[in-house]
Amino acid sequence: MRLGYHVHGIAIVLGVTAAAPCAIAVAENIPVRSGPRIVAPNTVERAFDRAAPAIVKLYGRGIGREHGYGTGTLISADGQIVTVLTLLSSRNGARVVLADGRTMTAKLVRKDEYRQLALLKIEVENAPFVELVDSEGLAMADPVFAMGNWFKVAEGREPVSVNRGIFSMRMALNARRLAQDFSYGGDVLLFDAMTSNPGAPGGPLLDINGNCVGIVGRIVEASETNTRINYALPSEEIRAFAGGDVATRTTSQSADENVEKKKPFVGIRISRLGFRHVSPYVERVRPGSPADKAGVQADDLVLAVNDDRIRSAKDYRDAIGRLAPGDKARFILKRGQRVLTVTIEIEEKQ
Amino acid sequence: MTRLVVTAFWFSVVSMPCIGAMADDDASDPYALEAAKARVIRAAVARAQKSIVTVETIGGAQPIATGPQGVREEAFRLSDGPTTGVVVSADGLILTSSINFARNPTVITVTLEDGRQFVAELLGRDEIRRLALVRIVASDLFVAEWAPSEEILVGQYAIACGRGLSGDAPFASLGIVSAVGRRNGNAIQTDAKISPINYGGPLIDIDGRVMGICVPMAGSGGALAGAEWYDSGIGFAIYKEKFDLVAERLASGEVIEQGKIGIFLEEDESVIRDFFEKLLPTKEQAVRIRDVVPGTPASASGLRKGDRILALDGQPVGDVPEMQRRLSDRAAGEEITLTIKRRWRKFDVTLTLARSEEMGKIRPKKYTDVELPKEVDDVDDPDAETEHAEPTTQPADE
Numbered sequence: 001m002r003l004g005y006h007v008h009g010i011a012i013v014l015g016v017t018a019a020a021p022c023a024i025a026v027a028e029n030i031p032v033r034s035g036p037r038i039v040a041p042n043t044v045e046r047a048f049d050r051a052a053p054a055i056v057k058l059y060g061r062g063i064g065r066e067h068g069y070g071t072g073t074l075i076s077a078d079g080q081i082v083t084v085l086t087l088l089s090s091r092n093g094a095r096v097v098l099a100d101g102r103t104m105t106a107k108l109v110r111k112d113e114y115r116q117l118a119l120l121k122i123e124v125e126n127a128p129f130v131e132l133v134d135s136e137g138l139a140m141a142d143p144v145f146a147m148g149n150w151f152k153v154a155e156g157r158e159p160v161s162v163n164r165g166i167f168s169m170r171m172a173l174n175a176r177r178l179a180q181d182f183s184y185g186g187d188v189l190l191f192d193a194m195t196s197n198p199g200a201p202g203g204p205l206l207d208i209n210g211n212c213v214g215i216v217g218r219i220v221e222a223s224e225t226n227t228r229i230n231y232a233l234p235s236e237e238i239r240a241f242a243g244g245d246v247a248t249r250t251t252s253q254s255a256d257e258n259v260e261k262k263k264p265f266v267g268i269r270i271s272r273l274g275f276r277h278v279s280p281y282v283e284r285v286r287p288g289s290p291a292d293k294a295g296v297q298a299d300d301l302v303l304a305v306n307d308d309r310i311r312s313a314k315d316y317r318d319a320i321g322r323l324a325p326g327d328k329a330r331f332i333l334k335r336g337q338r339v340l341t342v343t344i345e346i347e348e349k350q
Numbered sequence: 351m352t353r354l355v356v357t358a359f360w361f362s363v364v365s366m367p368c369i370g371a372m373a374d375d376d377a378s379d380p381y382a383l384e385a386a387k388a389r390v391i392r393a394a395v396a397r398a399q400k401s402i403v404t405v406e407t408i409g410g411a412q413p414i415a416t417g418p419q420g421v422r423e424e425a426f427r428l429s430d431g432p433t434t435g436v437v438v439s440a441d442g443l444i445l446t447s448s449i450n451f452a453r454n455p456t457v458i459t460v461t462l463e464d465g466r467q468f469v470a471e472l473l474g475r476d477e478i479r480r481l482a483l484v485r486i487v488a489s490d491l492f493v494a495e496w497a498p499s500e501e502i503l504v505g506q507y508a509i510a511c512g513r514g515l516s517g518d519a520p521f522a523s524l525g526i527v528s529a530v531g532r533r534n535g536n537a538i539q540t541d542a543k544i545s546p547i548n549y550g551g552p553l554i555d556i557d558g559r560v561m562g563i564c565v566p567m568a569g570s571g572g573a574l575a576g577a578e579w580y581d582s583g584i585g586f587a588i589y590k591e592k593f594d595l596v597a598e599r600l601a602s603g604e605v606i607e608q609g610k611i612g613i614f615l616e617e618d619e620s621v622i623r624d625f626f627e628k629l630l631p632t633k634e635q636a637v638r639i640r641d642v643v644p645g646t647p648a649s650a651s652g653l654r655k656g657d658r659i660l661a662l663d664g665q666p667v668g669d670v671p672e673m674q675r676r677l678s679d680r681a682a683g684e685e686i687t688l689t690i691k692r693r694w695r696k697f698d699v700t701l702t703l704a705r706s707e708e709m710g711k712i713r714p715k716k717y718t719d720v721e722l723p724k725e726v727d728d729v730d731d732p733d734a735e736t737e738h739a740e741p742t743t744q745p746a747d748e
Contacts, residue, residue, distance in 0.1 A: 043380045140519060141391035143384050166391065166524045171517040190515065192523035192543050194581065208384055224431025225514050225546040227580050279409045279456070303408060303457065311408060311430050334408075334457050339469045 044164055047145050047210030052159045053099045053128035055203060057149045058106075058120075060094035061087040071148040071160060071203035072096065072106075072120060073215060074129040075242055079122040082238055083202035084218050085111050089118030096122055101157030112246045115184050115237055116218055130204050132242075133211040135170070135189055135234040142167045146193045146216055146232070148203030160203065165193025165230070173231060175220040182220050188231040189214045196220075196228035205232035214238070263349035264323040267291040270302075270313045280316040282333075294342040297335065304332040325349075390556055394509060395522050397558025401437040401494035402520050402551060404461040404513040405446050405470070405484065410453030415572040426577040428452055434512040434520070434551030435460065435484065436563060437491045438593075442468075443601065445593060446550030447565045448475040448482040452573035460486050474600030477607040478679050479536055479588045480565035480576070482550075483600040494552060496590045497559035502530055507556045508540045510564050510585065512548025521547050527561070528584075534679045537586040538562045544585025546577065553587035562587025609682040609703020612646020612712075613639045615670045618658055635668050636660045636691060645710040651701040652714075654692065661689035682708075 054074040061068050072083040072094075081096065088094045093105045106120035138144070144167045149160045168190045175182035189205060195216045205214040214232030222229040267289020271281040280302040285292050302310045305319040306329050323329055325348035332341050407430065415424045430453065435446035444460055451458070451472055458470040468486035475482045508527050511520040525542030532539045540553055544564045552560040566576030567586040579585075596606055618636040636658040642648045659667055663686060667673045680686060682705040687698050704712060 043384055046380075139388065139392065140395070140522065141388040141524070143388065166388070166522065168521045168523070169515075169517045169519055171515065190517070190521065194543075196581075208381060222429075222431075222515060224429055224516060226427050226429035226431075227545050227547070229515075230581075301408065301457065303459070309406065339457075 043143065043208050044145055044162065047206050047208065048147070048159075048162050050210035051130050051145075051147060051204060051206055051212070052162075054130045055099060055147050055160050056081060057097040057152070057154060057160065058083060058088050058094045058202065059097070061090055061092060069149065069152040069199050070094075070201060071199060071216075073202065073204045073212065074127050075132060075212070075238070076129050077125070077127050079124040079127050080109070080129075080242060081106060081120040081122065082215055082242060083118050083120060084215070085113065085116045085118045086201070086218070089120060094120060096120070097156070098124075099128070099157065099159060110241075110244075110246060112241050113183065114246075115186075115233060115241055117215070117233065117238070117241050119242060130206070130210075130212040132235040132239050133207065133209075133213060135213040135236060138167045138170075138189065138207065138213060140166075140168055143208050144189075144191050144193060144213070145206040145210075146191070146195045146200070146203060146230075147206065148195065148197075148200035148216060150195075150197040150199045152199050163193040163195065165191045167191045170234065173220070173229065174223045175229060176223055177218060177220045184217075184233070186237060187234060188217065189234055190229070190231050193230060195230045195232075212238075262325050264320055264325055264327070265290065265347045265349040266320060266323075266329075266344060268296060268302075270316050272313065280310050280313050290344045290347050294331070294344045296331070296333065296342060296344070299335075301334040302331060303334055303339065304330075306330050391507075391509060391522070391524060394554055394556050394558040395511060395520065398494065398511060398552055398554045398560065399520060400463050400492040401560075402463060402511055402513060403435045403437060403444055404516075405433045405435045405444070405450055405550060406459045406461070407433070407451065407453060407455030407457065408459075409456030410451075413452045413454075413573040415574075424572050424574045426574045428574060428577075429546060431514060431546075432516055433514055433546070434548055434564075436494050436550070436552050436560060437462075438483075438493060440489065440491045440493050442486040442488045442491060443473075444470065444484045444486065445563055446482050446484060447563065448477055448480045449546075449566055449574060449577065450550050451475065451482055458484060460484065462488075462491070474596075474602065474604045475606070476596050476600060477573070477605065478681060479592055479596070479606075480549075480567055481563060481588060481593060481596070481600070483597070485601075494560045495558070497555050497557070497561045499561075499589050499591055502527060502538060502555070502561050504528065504530060508538070508542050508561060508587075509554050509556075510540065510542040510544055510548045510551065510587075511554060512545075512551035512564070514545070514547035514549070514551075520551070523548070525583075525585075533567055533586060534675065535589075536592045536679055537565075537567055537588050540585045540587060541583045542585060543581045543583075544587075545580035549577075553585075560590070562589050563593065606681045607705060608678065609680050609684055609686075610646065610706055610709055611677070611686075611701065611703065612643040612648035612709060613653060614641040614643075615659075615673060616640040617670055635666055637667055637670050637673050643709070645712050647701040647704050647712060650712045650714045651699050653688070653690070653699060653701075656692075658691040659688050660691050660696070663687050664689070682706075 056072045058070040058072050068088045070088050072081040075082050096104045096106045104122045106122050109119040109121045111118045146163045147160050154160045170187045170189050173188045196219050200216050201218045203216045204212040207213045214234050215238050216232050267286040268282050268291045269284040271283040282298050282300045285296050308319050310316050323346050325346050327346045329344050433450040435444040438445045460470040461467045470484040470486045473483045504527050506527050508525050510523045513520050515521050523543040525540050528541050529539040548564045551564050553562045553564055555561050564587045568576035568579045615637050618638045639657045642653050682703050684703050687700045689698050
């Protein structure tokens with residue numbers, strides 16, 4: 001196949017005065033090619049065309065004088081919009097700009113403090129919507145497309161932006177939002193498209209077919225790396241939430257607390273020197289305690305309890321909290337330059 | 351008006367993505383093509399995975415940066431989460447990034463892909479290339495396969511793998527090779543997302559071979575420099591050859607750091623004095639020494655304020671940034687030769703780069719140890735006699 005392109009060089013005189021005649025002469029000689037597009041098979045384009053009509057821009061309450069903005073995803077023809085829980089999704093109602101440019105005010109239907117999701121509703125008929133499909137089918141390296149109005153660069157009826165990445169894995173994310181812990185403890189989808197930007201949360205994560213496998217979550221920092229992480233809540237959670245199942249942190253916690261639990265006793269006091277990221281060194285071992293019987297000594301460093309890596313005094317407290325009297329817990333300790341394993345029989349706290 | 355005729359055979363360009371690995375798939379079906387690509391990436395990661403280890407550290411503290419504002423915490427807060435390493439020898443040598451030990455941890459452990467866990471010993475660190483070598487007592491480890499550097503081309507796929515998130519599999523980020531031979535030829539540049547998730551981990555090619563070790567490598571300064579560029583689309587991975595150059599020193603426990611001279615540089619702006627030089631057919635490019643710090647290799651070897659540096663190791667120096675770039679990966683202990691022009695004389699000065707802790711403490715060599723500057727050019731200079739009579743160790747200020 002041979003294509004010929006005939007382009008006429010055009011002198012561009014915009015803003016160029018007679019004072020610079022040579023500039024025009026140069027411009028004339030630059031070959032201008034209205035480059036032929038490589039018509040590569042484009043799955044992104046198809047996914048985008050399919051999903052874009054169902055993505056809305058949200059505007060509303062922000063912090064201070066700064067106006068809030070975000071992205072929402074239409075998941076039903078009757079105008080249900082799923083987005084993340086922010087000030088935007090307060091009861092005052094967010095301003096919704098649809099892909100076709102129509103502006104409406106959304107009502108808050110329901111919110112989920114645990115998953116950090118909000119369900120909004122606009123009065124509309126036959127709205128375009130994205131189809132939620134199972135995220136379980138995603139395999140590592142599968143292409144994913146994330147859409148959203150990052151930094152509110154899309155204005156009016158301009159479509160939101162799309163980024164391409166690959167899916168990497170699903171895992172429970174140990175993360176923080178500012179100083180607070182990330183409340184959601186279920187699995188999230190991790191990928192390498194950049195979505196940790198203002199305005200991105202609430203947009204869909206699409207699979208290769210343009211179906212929604214997840215909703216991009218709020219900006220958080222992973223505790224393990226101290227870096228912003230790109231993730232989405234899986235479609236299964238979105239579907240459960242939209243269907244009326246609201247998981248809140250308080251209910252899941254109280255369920256645990258209602259069970260009468262016997263408190264474990266180990267007999268180790270961890271050093272509390274400093275206040276940030278304290279290494280879990282043993283300060284004192286109570287004589288006659290389970291730890292004493294197992295041979296734990298002061299100045300030992302606790303590396304792991306039952307294969308849970310212990311990095312801080314807080315990790316240690318959490319790990320002990322998971323033990324019950326009667327358990328035989330495997331402690332990995334560092335003493336001097338040696339690493340040793342002891343088994344401690346947990347007793348009941350009196 | 352010029353009429354341009356542009357012809358091209360675009361057909362061949364369009365058909366290029368259909369590489370051999372996808373022979374089974376209908377190349378005209380974009381979905382089959384994407385599926386095949388995902389399969390190829392999965393296979394590449396699976397092949398490399400056996401040589402990727404989890405490196406964990408316990409204890410230590412946030413590194414402190416000392417700057418003009420005094421002591422402060424680094425802008426980037428290093429986490430104490432897991433990091434990544436690559437097995438480079440069957441008997442337990444593991445290559446990773448020095449940033450993973452910036453906290454000076456008390457304990458280091460290495461977990462192999464099969465789940466076996468070891469206590470590791472930190473051998474040496476290369477703070478220039480941000481590499482570190484640790485050792486575990488083990489045998490018959492699966493050693494990473496390396497891609498020959500000369501085969502690495504701009505535009506080819508690059509996958510950054512890391513164990514920085516405690517998932518079941520390594521986290522993988524797909525990108526391309528954005529540039530080769532970056533950072534004085536030390537690194538490959540990639541737009542795969544490089545972050546604490548994969549510092550110390552491998553950047554692999556589509557065949558699962560390691561092209562380089564992912565490191566933070568932007569700017570200079572503290573132990574965490576470059577980490578602020580994480581996930582930016584500008585990531586770096588160090589070539590195998592560059593590790594090989596320092597492998598023995600790392601294994602013997604050396605800490606390789608950028609060497610210091612003890613001079614402040616400025617551009618050599620021409621002044622009236624240089625008027626006559628301009629009349630010469632070729633005016634030499636140079637940078638000028640703005641100041642010499644006492645107790646440094648520069649002061650000890652007799653460099654003076656106002657000296658012009660014409661060349662570094664025989665290669666002409668154009669301007670200050672170029673000089674700084676060429677010095678950026680020269681380690682303390684290495685020798686460099688500066689070609690100096692002082693007034694009308696030209697001579698070479700060879701000096702040994704110092705560690706930062708040695709700065710300010712280096713005593714001038716005894717006068718008798720110093721070779722007198724060699725006259726290189728034959729410019730007739732009335733001052734030459736007296737200049738020669740001076741010991742080169744005299745303080746710089748005149």
